[in-house]
Amino acid sequence: xxxxxxxxxxxxxxxxxxxxxxxxxxxxxxxxxxxxxxxxxxxxxxxxxxxxxxxxxxxxxxxxxxxxxxxxxxxxxxxxxxxxx
Numbered sequence: 001x002x003x004x005x006x007x008x009x010x011x012x013x014x015x016x017x018x019x020x021x022x023x024x025x026x027x028x029x030x031x032x033x034x035x036x037x038x039x040x041x042x043x044x045x046x047x048x049x050x051x052x053x054x055x056x057x058x059x060x061x062x063x064x065x066x067x068x069x070x071x072x073x074x075x076x077x078x079x080x081x082x083x084x085x
Contacts, residue, residue: 001027002044006034055080 003023007016016031023029032040055076062072 004040
């Protein structure tokens, strides 16, 4: 899991440490400029949908080559998982 956050101009250093601590408790946390939050949303908010489409397309190719759908889907998903590590 990863999240990005932006601190307002009224925030103090200890506010940033608190936010960082909360978010990093369940994954990675990135402090970015507020102007970049739309990019963060586009990348990490919409990105998984594109990966699902990619996995489905890879599985479709496996099915076309004769693999059962369940096998093709699991192989495609594990390929993406392995690539992410």
